Amino acid sequence: MTLLDIMRTSAVIPVIAIDDPEHAVPLAKALVAGGIRVLEVTLRTTHGLGAIKAMSAVEGAIVGVGTLTQPEEFAAARDAGAVFGVSPGLTPALIAAARSSGLPLLPGVMTPSEVMAAREQGFQQLKLFPAVPAGGVGMLNALAGPLGDITFCPTGGISIETAPQFLKLKNVACVGGSWLTPKELMQAGDWAGITALATAASALR
Numbered sequence: 623m624t625l626l627d628i629m630r631t632s633a634v635i636p637v638i639a640i641d642d643p644e645h646a647v648p649l650a651k652a653l654v655a656g657g658i659r660v661l662e663v664t665l666r667t668t669h670g671l672g673a674i675k676a677m678s679a680v681e682g683a684i685v686g687v688g689t690l691t692q693p694e695e696f697a698a699a700r701d702a703g704a705v706f707g708v709s710p711g712l713t714p715a716l717i718a719a720a721r722s723s724g725l726p727l728l729p730g731v732m733t734p735s736e737v738m739a740a741r742e743q744g745f746q747q748l749k750l751f752p753a754v755p756a757g758g759v760g761m762l763n764a765l766a767g768p769l770g771d772i773t774f775c776p777t778g779g780i781s782i783e784t785a786p787q788f789l790k791l792k793n794v795a796c797v798g799g800s801w802l803t804p805k806e807l808m809q810a811g812d813w814a815g816i817t818a819l820a821t822a823a824s825a826l827r
Contacts, residue, residue, distance in 0.1 A: 638800075
């Protein structure tokens, strides 16, 4: 499964921060039940790698690692079961780590120059981040002209209300969003509520 295949699997990729490791499996099951199979588990908490390992065992889940900022995180995430990686930006060290680990990387970019630099390194799928501060739909439309061979997953500041505006763009395969996993629902164990949010997100495309 290529990175582009993964991006096209779900209209929305939830950006997940796990504070309680006991939430990992029920959360993954709730999202998959709602039709959201691609899950980005960030390394923003100490439970990230453990959550990736646990979620990877959930049937139907396609688990990736987010917030990759250090080269050594690539191999660790791959070994935990991640099948793709997402980073907020792109550096030579991260490029080398992605290649040596074999983990497909969706790197963050914000400007046309960064898009071109990433493309020069062989990256055709990119994350526009932070999407709304970077110019949102207007920026993506502007990039589509000179850089029409690039496919984006805009992330940052997108909601269920604004997601359809992004998803209808020809150079957008999916969007990233944190609204699918609100902390209050996770802390309450309201997995049915999260499945309802996932179902609504699945219907966006």
